[in-house]
Amino acid sequence: MLKPQTHIIKLIEELNKIPGIGKKTAQRISFFLLKQEKDSVMSLARAIIDAREKTIYCSSCNNITDTDPCEICLDKSRSKKICVIEEPFNIYSIERTLLYSGYYHVLHGNLSPISGIGPDELKISNLKSRIVENNIEEIILATSPTTEGNATAHYISELLKPLNIKVSRLALGLPIGADIDFVDSVTIAKAIEGRVQV
Amino acid sequence: MLKPQTHIIKLIEELNKIPGIGKKTAQRISFFLLKQEKDSVMSLARAIIDAREKTIYCSSCNNITDTDPCEICLDKSRSKKICVIEEPFNIYSIERTLLYSGYYHVLHGNLSPISGIGPDELKISNLKSRIVENNIEEIILATSPTTEGNATAHYISELLKPLNIKVSRLALGLPIGADIDFVDSVTIAKAIEGRVQV
Structure with missing residues (x-):
């Protein structure tokens, strides 16, 4: 052969x-x-x-970049918020919404005890100092609505409690354009829980 | 943004x-x-x-190769057959069967009037001379069992008629391991037509 x-x-x-x-x-x-x-x-x-x-990682927000600090961290006109995300590319998904103009903090993963990923494996260490040094007013936790993403968000919200800062999490509910018959029941349950008065 | x-x-x-x-x-x-x-x-x-x-193309069989002629064309111990195929990689699918030890001829496509591919666009021109010069005894047409593949096989068999050489085509039938309920009816029809006495 x-x-x-x-x-x-x-x-x-x-x-x-x-x-x-x-x-x-x-x-x-x-x-x-x-x-x-x-x-x-x-x-x-x-x-x-x-x-x-x-390509290098921004020493401040851990985003991938050609220069350190990255373009976003250098932009002093951004609002005093930090959006905490799992991976660098999440930035572009959020920027596309045109609804957010703050800074980012890339964790490079989620907590996952089963894969041996604890807080030390994520890029969390400088988050507190970034908040204090830049007078940040709100932290938006935009990790995925999965077991690991939720655990990571919970861990960070506990970590930031002493700072007495506003911490929020992305809303859960039906995705736009969804047919309710094709949406899983956990999502529907979350949409009912989080229902908004009209 | x-x-x-x-x-x-x-x-x-x-x-x-x-x-x-x-x-x-x-x-x-x-x-x-x-x-x-x-x-x-x-x-x-x-x-x-x-x-x-x-990577270059073998000037004899049109296979992709690092040397011209390619390894297969240089191997004089191969049997006096030429298997006509559509694309270079078909060679390795056929070699893997360990059932064929002849030469190959790569067409680099199939006849397809609708896409403007006629005989001149395929690498057919030197097939006849290869057959004559190398005393080839059989041509196996291994183009796909599709409209284009069948048309190509038909064209080549007509082209070779004057040479009075044995020309064959791959058998059609059920693929091994198939569940008849999941096999299309044209394939089943071909399998019935080509049934073999046991």
Whole structure:
């Protein structure tokens, strides 16, 4: 049985190491790249190298950035709020709403005793000092409404109690456009609990 | 609204250009790569560059290869058959069966008048001369059992008629392990037509 030739098989193997890219997808991507203009393939390779070499974490909010502090932390016109999130990309989901103009704090995960992730594994340590030094007025806990996300939010709200600062959590309820028949009962229960008078 | 920072967003955009990789997947892959060891990320970038720069097509069978002619065409111990296939990777699917030890001929597609792909767009031109020069005894048409694949197989069988050579086509029938209730009726019809006496 013939083993596939070296360069193409090497590329397939490398792509196959990425979670979510199986062998068939790796093959498909490899053949796609073979058929592309050299320039556009080089541009992909360059982007991979640059992203890995030049991306750093903001020493203040732990966001990914090309400069430290990041663009958001440098912007002194933002409102005196900090939104606590799990991952750097959550920032762009929240910015897209145009409803929030404060700062962020990226935890890089959630508490998860079962995976051995305790408070020391998350980027929480400088949150208190950021609040005090920047006269922050509100903390919005925007971790996911999952067991881990809730535990993380609870942990941080307890941690911040001595500061006597307003701490809020994103509302739970029906997603916009949802068909009630397709929404799980826990979500419906939360929507009933949190019902708003009209 | 804040625009994501340059290097990471550039990588997401580059990955997003690959068919089948949506924006979310591109984000996920980018973050995965950021968290990997530098060496393994460089190795992926290197593999992309090498595959694009060093992979060529065999001038005899049109297989992708690092050398011309390719390893298979150079192997004079192979049986005097040519299996006609659509894409280079079909070779490895057929080799895995351990049932075929002949040569290959990669068409790089199928006839498809609707997409403007006629015989001139496929790599058919040297098939006849390969058959004559190498005393080939049988041609196995292994294009897909689709409208295009069947049309291509029919076209090639007509093309080769003057050579008076044995031309065969892969059998159609139930795939191994299939539950008949889940097999489409055209496949069942073909399996009945092609039934084999036991």
